[in-house]
Amino acid sequence: xxxxxxxxxxxxxxxxxxxxxxxxxxxxxxxxxxxxxxxxxxxxxxxxxxxxxxxxxxxxxxxxxxxxxxxxxxxxxxxxxxxxxxxxxxxxxxxxxxxxxxxxxxxxxxxxxxxxxxxxxxxxxxxxxxxxxxxxxxxxxxxxxxxxxxxxxxxxxxxxxxxxxxxxxxxxxxxxxxxxxxxxxxxxxxxxxxxxxxxxxxxxxxxxxxxxxxxxxxxxxxxxxxxxxxxxxxxxxxxxxxxxxxxxxxxxxxxxxxxxxxxxxxxxxxxxxxxxxxxxxxxxxxxxxxxxxxxxxxxxxxxxxxxxxxxxxxxxxxxxxxxxxxxxxxxxxxxxxxxxxxxxxxxxxxxxxxxxxxxxxxxxxx
Ligand code: G3I
Numbered sequence: 539x540x541x542x543x544x545x546x547x548x549x550x551x552x553x554x555x556x557x558x559x560x561x562x563x564x565x566x567x568x569x570x571x572x573x574x575x576x577x578x579x580x581x582x583x584x585x586x587x588x589x590x591x592x593x594x595x596x597x598x599x600x601x602x603x604x605x606x607x608x609x610x611x612x613x614x615x616x617x618x619x620x621x622x623x624x625x626x627x628x629x630x631x632x633x634x635x636x637x638x639x640x641x642x643x644x645x646x647x648x649x650x651x652x653x654x655x656x657x658x659x660x661x662x663x664x665x666x667x668x669x670x671x672x673x674x675x676x677x678x679x680x681x682x683x684x685x686x687x688x689x690x691x692x693x694x695x696x697x698x699x700x701x702x703x704x705x706x707x708x709x710x711x712x713x714x715x716x717x718x719x720x721x722x723x724x725x726x727x728x729x730x731x732x733x734x735x736x737x738x739x740x741x742x743x744x745x746x747x748x749x750x751x752x753x754x755x756x757x758x759x760x761x762x763x764x765x766x767x768x769x770x771x772x773x774x775x776x777x778x779x780x781x782x783x784x785x786x787x788x789x790x791x792x793x794x795x796x797x798x799x800x801x802x803x804x805x806x807x808x809x810x811x812x813x814x815x816x817x818x819x820x821x822x823x824x825x826x827x828x829x830x831x832x833x834x835x836x837x838x839x840x841x842x843x844x845x846x847x848x849x850x851x852x853x854x855x856x857x858x859x860x861x862x863x864x865x866x867x868x869x870x871x872x873x874x875x876x877x878x879x880x881x882x883x884x885x886x887x888x889x890x891x892x893x894x895x896x897x898x899x900x901x902x903x904x
Contacts, residue, residue: 572607572889575882575897579851580610582903587611587650587852589812592637594860604887605856606645611694613650613811613852614638615862618684621659630683639688650811650852651692653699653745654681655729657715665716673720678732685736694850696745696777696811697733698726702758710765711758726762727771734772741849745777745811750838753793760800767804775849776801777811782838784830784880785818785871794841802845810842812854815880815892816863818871827879832891839899847903851896859885 579586588605590612595602605612616622617634625631642649655677660668667676685692703713709723717725726744733742744763749756759776766773782789801808815831842848855861863869863878872878877885882893 572604575893575900576608576610578897578900582847582900583849584847584900584903585610585648585850585852587613587850588856589613589615589652589852589854590638590856591615591860592617592634592641595641596637598859600887601857601859602641604883606641606647608856608882609647611648611650611850611852612638612642613652615855616659618652619656619659620664620680621661623680623684624661624664627661627663632684632687635684635688639691643691648694649688649692650850651684651688651695651740652811653696654684654733655697655717655725656699657701657713657717660716668716668720671720673717673725674728677717677729681732681736685733690739692737692740694741694775694809695733695737695743697742697773698729699745700747701726701744702746702755702762704754704758710762711755712762727766727769730766730771730773741774741807742772743775743777743809743811744773745779747779747781747812749778749797750780750782750789750794750841751787753790756790756793756797760797763801763804763806767806773806775807775809777809777850778842778848779812779854780810780814780838781812781854782815782834782880783818784815784827784834789838789841791837791841795844798842798845807849808842808846809850809852810848811850811852813852814854814861814863814878816869816871817878817880820872820874820876824879824884828890828892831880832895835892836895836899839895843899843903847900851900853881855881857881857883857885857887859887 576586586609588609590605623631701713702711704711706714712718712723730742746759749759798808815834858877858879858881861878861881863880866873866875884890
């Protein structure tokens with residue numbers, strides 16, 4: 539049966555049980571050996587995704603093929619951040635994002651927009667503008683630029699990222715940020731309303747981390763979601779970043795289950811947006827490390843799936859070859875820069891135990 543891969547994948551056609559064979563324009567089998575996870579997920583109307591960077595796709599054909607085989611969506615790991623786009627005053631650099639857009643379009647993939655508004659990675663000249671009273675103009679210009687440019691291929695947006703940080707002791711547990719200082723606690727609502735006005739059909743997401751470990755933070759995130767829903771702000775889902783730890787840190791299962799139930803009761807979807815596992819022990823055999831990583835994810839999914847599976851299942855990277863957790867700057871547990879083995883594929887693009895855990899969790903969904 540010949541089905542054009544682009545149509546098949548971009549429309550997320552239901553797979554009737556068997557994997558439908560498809561071929562690309564050159565007649566090559568467009569369904570690589572790594573497509574079974576994606577199609578198992580599509581059968582349950584779940585998208586599988588990964589964070590990538592344009593340089594990884596340009597410079598590594600094996601990786602680019604693995605991404606298009608395994609995923610039905612990609613998310614820019616850093617090329618949609620303000621620090622990349624507005625790095626130079628007066629210049630709007632979307633070259634990286636444009637490449638990712640073209641790659642997604644030609645591979646029949648969708649994109650996640652990440653992030654529209656974040657406290658981090660704001661260039662100093664932009665911070666000056668925010669502090670000088672141009673916060674709303676800067677926010678509207680940015681939203682118009684990126685939402686307008688990429689249209690419906692980006693059907694899921696992290697509208698606000700990581701706005702909760704109770705340690706800053708602000709109202710509602712909101713984080714001290716240039717946006718908070720300039721626009722007050724309602725900046726989150728404003729951002730969602732603005733995003734909806736430009737992306738009428740996209741999934742609008744509030745995205746944050748550590749909810750699976752920190753019940754206090756989870757409580758503030760839930761309170762934020764309740765306020766957004768009560769005030770009819772157009773939020774559709776919460777993104778659990780899901781940066782997990784294979785270091786003995788314990789998941790708060792009871793708190794996480796309650797959180798997921800409350801989110802569902804609010805009528806919101808749950809997404810896994812940045813799944814990976816941070817290691818601390820690098821001097822033990824790979825098979826032991828991979829089994830530990832798989833166990834951490836299996837443990838986590840038991841709570842997440844209890845109140846219905848996530849609509850999007852996105853890894854923060856796909857192969858260990860490009861994991862941010864191998865960089866000492868981002869992973870204080872890894873000062874020597876060892877390869878962190880916290881993703882579904884190793885640095886040679888081979889599946890690991892955690893791949894099987896995720897595949898069976900998805901296959902087990904009724
Ligand atoms: O390598 C490029 C260089 O070629 C380029 O000229 C330069 C210009 O900015 O950037 C360099 O890339 C850096 C990239 O990491 C690769 O090392 C970016 O500067 C740097 O911003 C980027 O850091 C990213 C970080 O967010 C901040 O943007 C990490 O890759 C990324 O994994 C991390 O992701 C965050 C999520 O967005 C939010 N949740 C937490 C997660 C982990 O911190």
